[in-house]
Amino acid sequence: MGANTSSVNLIDLDFFNHKANLKNYLRNQKQYKDYDFDGSTMSVMLDMLAYHTGHESFYTNMLMTEAWLDTAQVRGSVVSHAKELNYTPRSAKSAKATVKVEFEATSENQPYVIPKGTTFSAVVKNSNFNFSTYEPITISSANTSFEFETDIYEGIYVEDTYVFRQESEEIPIFRLRNKNADTDSLTVTVYTDGSTNSQSYTYSKTLLDLDAQSQVYFLQADSNEYYGIYFGDNVLGKKPSEYSTIVLSYRLSSGPIADNALRFIPNFDPTGNISELTGTVDVTTVAASRGGANVETKESIRHYAPLAFQVQERTVAARDYEVALQEEFPEISAAYAYGGEVLTPPKYGRVYVAVDISNVTGLPESRKRDYENFLNPRKPFGIFPTVVAPEYSYLSFDLLVRYNVNKTKVSPATISNLITSTVLAYRDLELNDFNVVFRNSTLNKDILESDISIVSTTMDISLYKRVNVIRGVTQNFEMNYNLSLRNDLPPKAKQHPETDAWTLTSSPFTFRGLNCIYEDDGNGFIRLMQVGDGLKTTIFNVGNINYDTGKVQMNNVLVDTYSGEGIKFYVKTQDKDIAVVDNSILSIESDEINISVETLRI
16 A cells, blocks of 8 residues: 555655654554554654755755845855846945045145045044045145045055965866955055065956956855955966965945044155154044945845846946945945936937935935946947936824723823834835835734734824025026825915915925015915914915916025024825936925824723
8 A cells, every 4th residue: 555645745845744744654564553653763763864855955055045145044056146146246445435634734844645544534424434535645745735636445465475276176166255345445466576576456347348468357146245356267367387476455344334524634654754743643534434344244135136147237228327336335225326308408419317325315425426436437429428316205194193002001102102113114114215105004004013002093104305505695497296286275364274284385484584485375376474373474485386287486584593403394195105207305304294193991
């Protein structure tokens, strides 16, 4: 009689289920009909067989799991699959800052030379960091005042030295001995036959245009977050001669914890060995440190390796610009590319890329230059990429939450904090990106499920933009919310209660000593309103609003003072689900989550 396989689960890896299946099989054999499998040495044999079956099943399952990029769990497997797609996982990245250095000196022995690797000290959150110059700097002056501006990168430079030998392996690999090496800073120098004359080898990502004399090296990642380099074979790339000395110089990075350094102290005398300083060395921070990153994670490799394979180191389609930038610069949290032909008026031959940087509002000019310099060699002929800052739109919430105190012991303040955390979690998961949609029902569901005691929630939602209005200067500007706004409110009188509903309003500011806001009148005009004694009183019209398109035009705006980074312009949308398009990012700021909590006993 054969095995009873009617209940066998072929994907079950459980030890006891394997053993039960073996017993069931043996019990169906005539010679074992009355055998006691649990009270004999046969039980030990069944344990061994079940263990072996489980082990082999698990091994086979993991073997097949690791065979594919989408399912691999071991970093070595993910890196190996990425290598098949010609993708090199990103190393750790040093934070970059820009400083201006000024000093007075006798100028007797100028020009002064600041060597590569000269350091500045900085403190970020009570941790000390060294920032280094990435190239030698030569300084001269027609008088005794000297200054220079330079980029500096977090980390110090180290060197690994090897001897080129080909006896043990056909293509020798030379490993960078530090896990936190920033491969962007790597320089490879070859000294042949004990000579002091060096040859510099440059990094190549491709075999195109290489011949036997091309002095290039190739980079690859190991399974354990280390990196290594190798050379060509005298067919594609020049191979160093036997016993050449290989020097690998690179910078050690601390990753993102060195971001936001604002003050730098020089650890050197800019005049060199002979001190000619006649005063102190003053350092001004032009741009705070940004762009530090840890070595690329498995999930990031899994995401970007196929996309990078599609891009193939060129930018043709709009998506190529987005992928190329996010692959190269880990601080970019979102990117959106679009052609200049969609603008009014159109700008043909241009590609615009809106870039959002993590934990930064706006786009520093230094980073913009870095991104454009990276894109220029990869663009098609006749196309000019321009990196721009995104437009930001934000949601403001007035939430009324009711919860049953008979189902929980927590206080209203705890419930309020829980709701705030839920809203911010929704933001991090669903928003903070281009072309996203806020779903009212989804957030409402998340709030109701955040605690069993919450009975109901009511949300009043506004959309707003922040405008950095120049104080004391008359100006015109436009805003476009790119969606339909409420147009069902009755027109308001020139003087009306503060509680009257609105489609557009602003945060408060002062104008000629008066407390004021901007507000629409229900007929498509925007008015400057004085606020006080529970009333809003019209001063004069300052613009108009198109309720169908969400376009706002403001004219002759003059503001004395306001608090914060700008004046907020709030609007009520026609639809409770709010979408942003083009180069706009939708987000939520924690100070615009206003929560009222009511207790119930039911």
